[in-house]
Amino acid sequence: MARLAGVSVGTVSHALNKPAVVAPPTLARIEAAVEELGYVRNRAARDLVAGDSRTVGMVLVALDNSFIVDIARGAEEAVRAQGRSLLLANADVDLPTQDHYLSLFDESRVAGVLLAPLDSPLEGALRVQRHGRPVVLVNYAADGFCGVVVDEEHGGHLAARHLLDRGRRRLAFVGGPLSLRAVAGRLRGARRAAGEEGLEVEHLPTRSLQPAEGRRVAAELAARPPRERPDGLVIAADSLAVACVQALTTVHGLAVPDDVAVTGYDDNHFVSDAPVPLTTVRQPGLEMGRGAAELLAEEVGGGEEHEHRTVVAVPELLVRASTGG
Amino acid sequence: MARLAGVSVGTVSHALNKPAVVAPPTLARIEAAVEELGYVRNRAARDLVAGDSRTVGMVLVALDNSFIVDIARGAEEAVRAQGRSLLLANADVDLPTQDHYLSLFDESRVAGVLLAPLDSPLEGALRVQRHGRPVVLVNYAADGFCGVVVDEEHGGHLAARHLLDRGRRRLAFVGGPLSLRAVAGRLRGARRAAGEEGLEVEHLPTRSLQPAEGRRVAAELAARPPRERPDGLVIAADSLAVACVQALTTVHGLAVPDDVAVTGYDDNHFVSDAPVPLTTVRQPGLEMGRGAAELLAEEVGGGEEHEHRTVVAVPELLVRASTGG
DNA sequence: CTGTTAGCGCGTTCAT
């Protein structure tokens, strides 16, 4: 025990936690002993006696997209600013894994949990919450939780509105399946924008947001007679949009934006270097992460009378060449 | 206490850890009480008395590239297969943050630590290791540690070799700074391949791996008289390569691969959908993550006579259109 | 099969 090397016992604890209250010479001796013996304070013991923890757990549905990663970075920044640490767990799009990590954080008595969940039931999160541990949802809305969501409908509206402003009249929305709440919201927004001009939006459904589906839709559009072809495409994801634009221009000889203007969604890091830089809707991931961490801090601090609330983040349109700059 | 609800005390512990040894009726009563009271075992206390932990900590230099994310996913898979859990921390390219999380895991007495570090000194990792906690490095080689690295030189060799096989004779390597070990290794490999044919490789240095640098190099090349222009480019990163190809073809009117064939590096998810699908060198991230987790398990298990070793993962060439398919 | 008890390492009194 480091105590032997120094001279004292629980004074070490003082030295580590409130060095100000310990006499400089003793403090120096203690530090020397710590260095000497390679002493490391045992966090399990500290947490046990303190009854609280200064770490926050965050469970992420996946890591392979920049939106989620931005959320995690924003959360990290805000959590650190609160003097806490953020530990991440990757559910890798698997519900049992998500619940596993939720339980792990629960048992670890973290100060609170941030969850960017998969599009599935929230039993696991509910259990954690019933145990009295604050849980804040990111990118998922549910009663009984604090949360940060993004206004998908507004994003769809922005994109469609922009195409209409550019004089496009025959709009189509590319994306699916509609069981994805985000996709459904974006379509709703696009329809609302068109409705405001007395127009309709054709829906070209896809089975997924994979590039291959974008190429398929491109072929389908190219096969139509020009007059039946949309002149504006609101596409539900950049991955889809980039593939679609590429196929349209390279394979089918159509011009973007001249024959058809295209908007994407997400502002993935690569889209500004795509062949035709893509107009897209950026989701404020950093801000959402920060917001979630702040909601969590409120809930941790605020005692009994905490009221759940949901913050709605506002997406932003980034105009690039695919809609004419 | 759940004990009151049931009837007993440490029997609850048995019920939770080895249910087989408890009489079914008691077990049922306990489970009911657990459910009733929303009891959650306190992991801090368990770890404290057990003296060991079944979680592994992983500190990642960043999350914003698919290589690192693949490493994390591979590690997660293997760690879970060992019956452990993997907690992640994002250093976000900041050394103090990296060291902070290293210490956090150290204090938390995790079973071991996986570290995909920034290209900087490893003091923090050394401290953890001195405390007797196994540390395995990923994508960084250092004496005194187990580690998994990728053979950068082999990757550079593969790329250059491929261009030579395609009949290219005036090779250039684009990338920098050479203080990045990975970049330096790739250049070395390219030079070795050229040397085998009695040729040399021109180095076109970049200040970073950002797309803007790729565009700058493209302009520089386009400005040269055709005979002094390389006909094969080994580029140190996809980000650079995609931007370079785009500028070459779109802005400067050169043909890829006809005028100049190009290889990238990383197999970022977007490159197969780039305007000219990019031949690239894939780094086996999943395998590396798995490998690191397995090395760690060995080190955790193997007592005193553990010998550090480094596994070298082999990158793979993916041939696409930018070198003629 | 179940109850009892010791003590894991630390932070927090309370004396000194």
Next chain:
DNA sequence: ATGAACGCGCTAACAG
């Protein structure tokens, strides 16, 4: 300013 002693919640070992 420093030391001694208690207890956080749990598991392991043993007694019953």
